[in-house]
Amino acid sequence: MAPSPAAPIVSLLGVGKVFGNGLVALDGLDLDVRDGEFLSLLGPSGCGKSTALRIIAGLSEPTRGTVAWRDGADARRGFGFVFQEPTLMPWTTVFGNVFLPLKLTGADKAAAAPRIIETLARVGLADFAEAYPRELSGGMRMRVSIARALVTAPRILLMDEPFAALDEITRFKLNDDLVTLWRELRMTVVFVTHSVFESVFLSNRIVVMTSRPGRVSRELAIDAPVRDANFRTSAEYAGYCRVTSEALAHAMRAPAGAAA
Amino acid sequence: MNERALRILAPAAVLALGVLLWDLVVRIDGIPPYILPSPGLVLTTLVSDWPILWSSLLATLETTVEGLALAVIGGVGLAVLFNQSRLIEHSLYPYAVILQVTPVVAVAPLLLIYLPQHAAVLACAWIVAFFPVLANTTLGLNSVDHNLADLFRMYGASRWQVLTELKLPAALPQMLAGIKIAGGLSLIGAVVAEIAAGSAGSGSGLAYRIAESGYRLNIPRMFAALLLLSLAGIVIFVLLSWLTHLVLRRWHESAITRES
Numbered sequence: 001m002a003p004s005p006a007a008p009i010v011s012l013l014g015v016g017k018v019f020g021n022g023l024v025a026l027d028g029l030d031l032d033v034r035d036g037e038f039l040s041l042l043g044p045s046g047c048g049k050s051t052a053l054r055i056i057a058g059l060s061e062p063t064r065g066t067v068a069w070r071d072g073a074d075a076r077r078g079f080g081f082v083f084q085e086p087t088l089m090p091w092t093t094v095f096g097n098v099f100l101p102l103k104l105t106g107a108d109k110a111a112a113a114p115r116i117i118e119t120l121a122r123v124g125l126a127d128f129a130e131a132y133p134r135e136l137s138g139g140m141r142m143r144v145s146i147a148r149a150l151v152t153a154p155r156i157l158l159m160d161e162p163f164a165a166l167d168e169i170t171r172f173k174l175n176d177d178l179v180t181l182w183r184e185l186r187m188t189v190v191f192v193t194h195s196v197f198e199s200v201f202l203s204n205r206i207v208v209m210t211s212r213p214g215r216v217s218r219e220l221a222i223d224a225p226v227r228d229a230n231f232r233t234s235a236e237y238a239g240y241c242r243v244t245s246e247a248l249a250h251a252m253r254a255p256a257g258a259a260a
Numbered sequence: 261m262n263e264r265a266l267r268i269l270a271p272a273a274v275l276a277l278g279v280l281l282w283d284l285v286v287r288i289d290g291i292p293p294y295i296l297p298s299p300g301l302v303l304t305t306l307v308s309d310w311p312i313l314w315s316s317l318l319a320t321l322e323t324t325v326e327g328l329a330l331a332v333i334g335g336v337g338l339a340v341l342f343n344q345s346r347l348i349e350h351s352l353y354p355y356a357v358i359l360q361v362t363p364v365v366a367v368a369p370l371l372l373i374y375l376p377q378h379a380a381v382l383a384c385a386w387i388v389a390f391f392p393v394l395a396n397t398t399l400g401l402n403s404v405d406h407n408l409a410d411l412f413r414m415y416g417a418s419r420w421q422v423l424t425e426l427k428l429p430a431a432l433p434q435m436l437a438g439i440k441i442a443g444g445l446s447l448i449g450a451v452v453a454e455i456a457a458g459s460a461g462s463g464s465g466l467a468y469r470i471a472e473s474g475y476r477l478n479i480p481r482m483f484a485a486l487l488l489l490s491l492a493g494i495v496i497f498v499l500l501s502w503l504t505h506l507v508l509r510r511w512h513e514s515a516i517t518r519e520s
Contacts, residue, residue, distance in 0.1 A: 059410050079416055090511045091429045103425070104415040132347040132511050 007070065008032035009156060009188055010056060015065035016213075017051050025051040027213030029065070033156065033190055038182055040191045040199035040206045042244070042254050048214025049192045050160050056190065057081050057158050064146040080149025081224060082159040086141035088133040088148075094120065098147045105152075116151060122181065123147045139170035143177075150181070156188040163198070172232075175201055179227045195246060200240045207232055208247045217251035281361065297480040304485065305480040313469065313481075317488050320450055320465040324496065327446040329387025332439055335393025342394075343401040343427065344419075360391040364449055368456035377457055380463070384453035389446035396438030400431025428506075431511050436504040443496040451489065466492075 010033045017026040025048040033039055033056070041049040046059060054060040057066060057079065079163055080101075088097045101196055102112045111233060120126050124144040142162060149157055163171045193199050199206050206220045223242055224231055231237050285291070286298040293301055306313065312430045338356065340378045342349035365383050371380040404427055412422050452468035473481040 002482065057414060059414065081411065083407045083411075085407065087405060087411065089426075089429065091409065092511075098412075101415050104412065104417045104421055132509060133511070201412075 001110045007035055008218065009035045009119075011068045012052065012055070012062075013066050013068065015052070015062045015067065017048065017055065017060065018063045024213040026055075026062070029215050031207060033188060033217065035070075035155075036186060036188055036199065038179075038202055040190045040192060040193055040203040042196065042199045042206050042248060043209035043210060043214070043217075043246075044211050045194060047209040047251075049209055051214065052209075053158050053160050053190060053192050067130065076214070078152075078155040080152060080154040080157045080163045082142075082145050082149050082157070084161045086133070086138075086145040086163055088141060088144055090133050092132075093129065094125060094131050094136070094144050095142055097133065098151050100148060101152045116172075118207060119147045119151045122150065124177070124183075134226045135149060137170075138166055139174060142166065142174060144180075146178075150185070153185075154187060156190065159191045161192050161194065163180050164194070171198070176228070178215045184201035196241055196244045200237060200244050200255055206244060206247075208244070210251045220247060275417050282514075294477050297327055297483055301480050302483040305442075306484040306487065309481055309484060312487060313466070316464050316466045316469045316485065317492065320447070320454065320489070321449040321492060322468065323381050323385055323454075323465065323491070324447045327389055328380055328439075328443055330382070330386045330395050331442045331446060334507035335390045335438065335442070336397050336435065337388075338394050339397035339401055339431075340428075342398055356391060356394055359387055365452050365456065368453045371453070372457055379451035381450055381457065382459045385446045386404060388449035389442040390451075392441040393435070393438040396434040396441075397431055400434030401427045403434070404430045433508060436500075436507060440497070440500045440504060442486065444493055447489070447493050447496060449510065484509050497500075498516075505519035 012029055012031040015026055015029040015031075016024070018024050025148075029048070029052060031052065037260070041052060044050050047227060056063050061204075089100070097108075098116045098119060099109065099112060103117070117126065117129065120129055123146055124148065125140065125143050126138065126166060128136065128144075133144065136144065145162070163174055166174065178189075182205045189202075191199070191202060200222055203222050206222065207216055208220065209215065210217045220243065224236060224240070283299050286296055289415070297305070342353065364387055367387065368380070368384050371383050374380075375383060395402065408426060408430075409422070412426055417425070451467040454465040455471055457468065458471055466489050469485045470482050471491075473479070473485065
């Protein structure tokens with residue numbers, strides 16, 4: 001299928017997750033995250049895509065199956081996580097928020113400063129180091145959140161519907177910038193979304209998931225080398241979106257009898 | 261008239277009217293000072309009795325501040341302890357509640373039997389003042405953003421780091437609200453204990469002066485002492501409000517004045 005020779009950086013094998021209230025979030029999920037790819041998990045609300053991401057992040061333990069990291073347990077430290085909300089600490093500045101991951105691993109503030117400033121510059125917030133989160137717009141807060149995830153130079157960036165609450169203009173801008181960041185930093189991104197358009201624009205590969213129980217319904221490769229404003233209005237983009245929409249519609253129909 | 265002027269002038273006008281009415285009633289009805297002194301006489305007494313009232317004020321304020329300090333230490337300390345251990349919380353919380361709901365007026369005479377007078381007065385101030393600090397801080401510590409808590413976990417934060425970098429800063433607004441309530445309550449506790457101690461003790465606090473003046477039918481001095489107590493309460497409230505504003509002004513919604 002897709003010419004993607006890269007080895008998986010993390011593999012989920014037959015992962016199942018049943019919550020305490022009996023809800024089956026995931027059942028038999030097989031998923032490889034390949035080194036350097038931009039992978040989107042696409043599915044309707046409640047398909048367990050966020051749960052899958054939390055399992056990869058180690059925030060949630062699978063009830064069945066295994067999560068295998070290529071380099072063993074060490075690789076676990078090498079990821080950043082961006083939540084649906086900016087999730088910033090309101091009591092400290094932008095600088096303080098981005099410093100947090102380094103601080104928790106015992107880094108010295110003065111020594112970490114150049115790295116923090118550089119990361120802030122990358123997300124376009126060089127002039128806002130001393131601002132408090134409440135003084136920023138929603139889009140800027142999300143940029144701080146991304147900077148915080150990037151400051152440890154993670155090999156893999158996990159993003160849980162990070163732009164869902166933003167307006168469309170801000171969202172397009174952040175999508176553009178995210179593609180640039182991914183190119184420049186050569187990292188692996190796992191992006192959870194329920195937006196077909198967003199996933200097609202951003203990803204190399206889209207994994208469409210079914211809901212209740214969550215498992216992989218279909219995989220799609222998006223082989224477009226350039227992701228810019230032109231791509232967003234191209235026939236190629238529209239074509240990918242149509243195929244992806246159909247795959248999503250199919251995934252939502254699939255679990256017959258499970259519909260509410 | 262603008263908002264600020266209105267906020268100062270309106271209550272000032274009410275005060276002036278009230279004092280005027282009081283003065284008129286005393287004059288017209290010819291009420292003797294041992295029943296109701298005129299406002300002028302209260303002020304004269306305040307000046308003439310200043311040495312004795314001032315030392316009493318200092319004594320009461322000392323107890324109040326010490327009671328408040330102990331309430332903050334005890335309240336925050338217990339809240340942190342409760343937050344760290346469910347066992348300790350379940351074991352001690354009911355007794356904190358019992359201490360709070362038992363009227364301190366009823367407890368004070370007992371404390372005066374078992375403790376030296378200063379310690380007993382201090383204990384009363386502490387008993388009424390510590391609970392709002394405990395209850396509010398507990399609420400604050402338990403209201404930490406779940407995603408932020410996850411983030412700390414993801415970066416391998418120690419228990420101590422979670423407490424000092426996340427929980428305590430997050431609890432600051434509630435903690436300060438509790439301390440603001442505790443300031444007034446500590447004064448009340450000190451006054452109640454001084455009254456209960458009555459003439460039996462060697463105490464010279466303002467409440468003791470009020471009780472003593474009552475026995476001697478020195479009504480003007482009762483009013484003067486009451487006025488000072490009231491002022492002390494107001495000053496404590498203003499100082500604590502100012503402290504809250506100072507700590508929260510950069511980041512908390514409550515400290516921000518919005519332009520509409």
